[in-house]
Amino acid sequence: MKPPPFEYFAPTTLDDALDYMADYGDEAKPLAGGQSLIPTMNFRLAQPEVLVDLNGLAELAYIRPAAGGGVSIGAMTRQRSVERSPLVAEQAPLIHETMPYIAHPQIRNRGTFGGNLAHTDPASELPAVATALNARFRAQSRSGQRWLTADEFFVDLFTTALEPEELLVEIVIPPLPAQTGYAFREISRRHGDYALVGVAATVTLDNNGRCEAARLVYLSVGDKPVEAVQATAALIGQKLTAEAIDDAAEIAAAQDIDPPGDIHASVTYRRHLAKVLAKQVLAKATARAKQE
């Protein structure tokens, strides 16, 4: 339970960090909060040759209004800061609502917003929520920067579109459209544990109270965030009655997801949870959209 030896660099500027990433490429791992990477190293499941510690990069720890609305979050912002930010609560309430579900306070004190997303754990809350909110990801390397959508960023199990020499430096959460509600729910065996199933929803109503747009994105049911596209397609143009929501939840659980079974929950149980949670979040998001 001790990590293997590695070379350690602690740059204090982003430029220096990007130089290390460029110089060491595949051998290097960026160290953000370390709340997933260090346990993995303790188990020796990960044995990076080089760690580039990003904790000295104060320039990547910020929460500020994004140009054009919404909120812009530096990748090295602690999860606890995001949880406590009034700006996030106002501009990205779905993120605010989700933060307490992430592990425990001790983990959130150290874990970072960008580190969580770049780790892309299929059981993690933020990738699903970021997908539901159409977050945009800014990746930077020594040779320049590029923007990625959530669909582009999350590639597979623990795999993002980041190149070995790239760092995730910023995440922009766009503002919710008018008359939009949101909700997040998950079921775990104990508070703070990995969720058996979780789901984030947004619902936008038109002026006649019908569903104009909806997103329903699951965690823990696949290798990355899974969007229930057939379920939400069935909601478009509908009055969001309990019946319409039930039908959509049924479609989501039966058709949109292909959840794994393991010792924590069988396939059947995960589908059951997926349906129940979909009903709850769609109903809550709809109610919130009506209050808008």
Place this chain on the structure above:
Amino acid sequence: MNTLHTITVIINGQSYEREVEPRLLLSDFIRHEIGLTGTHVGCEHGVCGACTILFDDEPVRSCIMFAVQANGHTIMTIEGLTPDASEENLHPLQASFREAHGLQCGFCTGGFLMTLLPFLQENPNPSEQDIREAISGNICRCTGYQHIVDAVKIAAAKMEGQ
């Protein structure tokens, strides 16, 4: 690979300078290099909470940080709670744990106390739900938690009176 790094860390108000290998865990540094063995190592992968310390005043798990990352930072361990280690001067949190039987074997207790100290400073009047949520990252195999929750309630009352 085994380049040593010189770090300076303030622990419980005292400054220490040591040379460390990058792979040395902060928990092992505190226990083996500094000799403060009140920080316990349970699971060594960030699940049990026994190794919780205050890092720049915030509770974190010291088994999933490297000692080299503590360079220039301030740490408080369980030993810092009662600097003279005397029974008369127990911190109200410690006294409350004793009063309410908030421990049996005591292995997890240091982690609980380091989690609870900032929690009670921020939430002087916590509800039972608040308390249970605050300690959700700390595992105790003896008490069933009820006596720990009782102890926190007593501690909250004591600390508020101060």
